Amino acid sequence: MMSEAISLPDTLAQEVAFDDKGLIAAIAQQHDTGEVLMMAWMNRQSLAETIATGQVCYWSRSRQSLWRKGESSGQVQKLVELALDCDGDCLLLKVDQTGVACHTGRRNCFYRVLTDDHRLEDRLPVLKDPEDLYGK
Amino acid sequence: MMSEAISLPDTLAQEVAFDDKGLIAAIAQQHDTGEVLMMAWMNRQSLAETIATGQVCYWSRSRQSLWRKGESSGQVQKLVELALDCDGDCLLLKVDQTGVACHTGRRNCFYRVLTDDHRLEDRLPVLKDPEDLYGK
Numbered sequence: 014m015m016s017e018a019i020s021l022p023d024t025l026a027q028e029v030a031f032d033d034k035g036l037i038a039a040i041a042q043q044h045d046t047g048e049v050l051m052m053a054w055m056n057r058q059s060l061a062e063t064i065a066t067g068q069v070c071y072w073s074r075s076r077q078s079l080w081r082k083g084e085s086s087g088q089v090q091k092l093v094e095l096a097l098d099c100d101g102d103c104l105l106l107k108v109d110q111t112g113v114a115c116h117t118g119r120r121n122c123f124y125r126v127l128t129d130d131h132r133l134e135d136r137l138p139v140l141k142d143p144e145d146l147y148g149k
Numbered sequence: 150m151m152s153e154a155i156s157l158p159d160t161l162a163q164e165v166a167f168d169d170k171g172l173i174a175a176i177a178q179q180h181d182t183g184e185v186l187m188m189a190w191m192n193r194q195s196l197a198e199t200i201a202t203g204q205v206c207y208w209s210r211s212r213q214s215l216w217r218k219g220e221s222s223g224q225v226q227k228l229v230e231l232a233l234d235c236d237g238d239c240l241l242l243k244v245d246q247t248g249v250a251c252h253t254g255r256r257n258c259f260y261r262v263l264t265d266d267h268r269l270e271d272r273l274p275v276l277k278d279p280e281d282l283y284g285k
Binding site for chain 1: 255267
């Protein structure tokens with residue numbers, strides 16, 4: 014468990030535009046293939062921890078707590094590169110994803126694709142049983 | 150100008166979890182290279198218009214109006230594929246971007262990369278003069 018006292022690098026503290034809930038959107042992209050894995054949220058503390066440790070840590074809006082990605086499931090994200098967008102309200106995390114990013118056991122979260130006749134079609138296989146990822 | 154009466158396909162109306170402001174995050178990714186171009190927001194109307202026209206339309210939070218990407222600048226995004234994430238609160242738009250996605254004249258918005266010594270380094274060239282994009 015990391016200390017709560019990790020501070021954000023000054024450059025990011027100045028340039029990140031946290032929203033009215035203190036959060037910034039973070040897109041995770043597999044660094045070598047370009048696959049967009051997921052989008053989640055970070056607060057100041059989770060961003061600072063991610064940079065300090067090199068392991069991606071989000072802020073869980075549903076649990077209102079730090080979400081060290083893969084802590085329960087083992088499906089960790091190693092940070093390769095972090096970029097900030099032009100207006101400072103979105104991060105692009107290039108990561109190395111172990112296993113699957115999605116809690117459904119799929120490689121990424123964007124598996125529901127809109128078809129020409131307006132159905133949502135599952136396009137990705139379930140690679141890991143969610144019960145194995147999170148226990149029963 | 151599109152009619153305001155375009156409705157969202159039923160499947161998306163049921164599955165998209167708009168937030169408390171009626172918005173959903175949308176990531177635009179160049180369909181053939183995998184480059185993440187930008188992240189912006191859509192409301193129900195802009196999403197419906199995007200699907201109906203095949204040209205990406207966001208919701209501008211700053212202007213509180215529809216933002217037909219490229220309407221002023223010519224830097225349009227043609228929709229190639231639309232995917233919804235597992236919990237319905239983020240869209241991944243695979244697009245074909247004409248010119249540059251970023252209002253700074255860079256190809257994408259994530260040009261500020263965090264260096265090992267915690268500086269933000271501009272990594273992308275300005276390809277178009279913003280004054281040419283938006284007029285003087």
